[in-house]
Amino acid sequence: METSVFITFIVLAAVLVGLLGLFLVKGRPLTAGKPRREFPADRDADDLPPGAPDEPGGATLVTDRPEGTPADLDTQAPDVTVDTLEKPEAPETRLARLRARLVKSNNIFSKSLLALLSRDEIDDDVWDEIEETLLSADLGAEPTFELVETLRQRVTVEGSKDPERVKAMLREELIKLVDPAFDRSLNVKNPGRPSVVLVVGVNGVGKTTTVGKLARVMVAEDKDVILGAADTFRAAAAEQLTTWGSRVGVPTVSSEKEGADPASVAFDAVEKAIELESDVVMVDTAGRLQNKANLMDQLGKVKRVIEKKSQVDEVLLVLDATTGQNGLSQAKVFSEVVNVTGIVLTKLDGTARGGIVVAIQKQLGVPVKLIGLGEGPDDLAPFDTEQFVDALLEE
Numbered sequence: 001m002e003t004s005v006f007i008t009f010i011v012l013a014a015v016l017v018g019l020l021g022l023f024l025v026k027g028r029p030l031t032a033g034k035p036r037r038e039f040p041a042d043r044d045a046d047d048l049p050p051g052a053p054d055e056p057g058g059a060t061l062v063t064d065r066p067e068g069t070p071a072d073l074d075t076q077a078p079d080v081t082v083d084t085l086e087k088p089e090a091p092e093t094r095l096a097r098l099r100a101r102l103v104k105s106n107n108i109f110s111k112s113l114l115a116l117l118s119r120d121e122i123d124d125d126v127w128d129e130i131e132e133t134l135l136s137a138d139l140g141a142e143p144t145f146e147l148v149e150t151l152r153q154r155v156t157v158e159g160s161k162d163p164e165r166v167k168a169m170l171r172e173e174l175i176k177l178v179d180p181a182f183d184r185s186l187n188v189k190n191p192g193r194p195s196v197v198l199v200v201g202v203n204g205v206g207k208t209t210t211v212g213k214l215a216r217v218m219v220a221e222d223k224d225v226i227l228g229a230a231d232t233f234r235a236a237a238a239e240q241l242t243t244w245g246s247r248v249g250v251p252t253v254s255s256e257k258e259g260a261d262p263a264s265v266a267f268d269a270v271e272k273a274i275e276l277e278s279d280v281v282m283v284d285t286a287g288r289l290q291n292k293a294n295l296m297d298q299l300g301k302v303k304r305v306i307e308k309k310s311q312v313d314e315v316l317l318v319l320d321a322t323t324g325q326n327g328l329s330q331a332k333v334f335s336e337v338v339n340v341t342g343i344v345l346t347k348l349d350g351t352a353r354g355g356i357v358v359a360i361q362k363q364l365g366v367p368v369k370l371i372g373l374g375e376g377p378d379d380l381a382p383f384d385t386e387q388f389v390d391a392l393l394e395e
């Protein structure tokens with residue numbers, strides 16, 4: 001009799017442990033983390049970039065920031081069952097759809113360029129107009145002059161005025177400029193430990209959206225992902241990220257209070273990823289202007305604190321393609337502070353300024369790895385040199 005009671009007890013205990021494990025894996029709220037040290041809030045009233053939208057979902061609002069208080073950290077994914085989870089769009093349809101969008105947004109550029117190349121006579125005036133068109137696409141002065149010079153020489157040497165041939169030459173030269181030699185893969189395959197991705201950039205460029213979209217891409221690749229909401233500047237940012245994650249069953253480590261130490265949240269996210277044996281942990285950070293030394297120091301600290309726990313495998317700098325050459329100075333400063341390893345160029349939908357890819361890569365020596373082509377959840381594509389150039393030149 002006593003033996004059967006004992007066996008029943010063991011079986012019940014095993015079932016309970018199993019259920020608890022299932023509960024954790026489903027990404028429901030996990031145990032709260034430890035309270036952490038407080039670091040001072042150091043936003044200035046002029047931290048918003050010019051023209052930044054003054055509303056939630058847009059740029060971070062300076063006035064939103066409360067006095068910083070330490071907060072318990074929480075790992076959250078709202079109650080979702082497998083049935084209510086969204087299924088990220090399959091890569092094939094996503095890439096075809098986004099390619100068409102890239103072609104559409106560069107239509108003005110390609111139309112005027114191809115019209116110029118189709119002229120019977122490509123004289124000095126035409127070359128000047130080609131130069132202007134390339135400059136208007138944000139290719140940058142130096143690359144534009146180099147490209148036009150090379151093209152002129154090739155046309156002279158080959159003696160070919162066939163528009164198709166000139167177009168083919170332009171394609172070749174653009175591909176060389178965009179540089180197919182770069183390794184554009186994300187460094188997120190590190191067996192035996194979670195890969196750590198840190199996402200940085202100025203206000204409102206699309207960092208949180210990018211983290212959310214990228215989480216979906218990774219879920220579609222069967223990766224276990226966890227997010228860290230180290231944008232503690234406004235509560236809405238953590239909520240926004242948690243919502244992105246929960247839609248695809250990805251948990252988010254966040255702080256309950258605005259103004260908590262972002263480095264602390266980042267550290268806890270990485271710690272949680274190690275504990276859960278996740279494949280990837282992505283840490284979202286608050287938008288900050290590159291000329292704010294204190295905020296840039298804070299960002300450097302976020303990275304250093306993470307490194308106490310794990311190496312940081314990717315530092316993705318998110319740049320807004322519509323801001324054109326402004327992005328270049330941002331890129332330089334961010335790269336000095338956190339050693340950027342890849343660029344995400346957002347908002348390429350609706351702008352024909354794709355040439356900025358060349359200028360950024362030349363300036364930083366770092367490849368564009370991903371492009372954002374819309375506000376939809378699956379509007380993120382890997383950057384592919386040839387496809388990109390073809391999209392630029394397609395009518």
Ligand SMILES: Nc1nc2c(ncn2[C@@H]2O[C@H](COP(=O)(O)OP(=O)(O)OP(=O)(O)O)[C@@H](O)[C@H]2O)c(=O)[nH]1
Nearest residue numbers: 059060203204205206207208209287347372373374
């Ligand atoms: N059209 C378009 N909009 C985008 C793209 N990526 C992001 N956005 C929009 O840009 C706005 C800002 O995006 P967020 O992800 O909140 O930007 P953030 O950099 O996290 O902002 P802060 O945390 O305030 O600095 C949102 O309205 C997004 O929907 C894109 O590729 N195309």
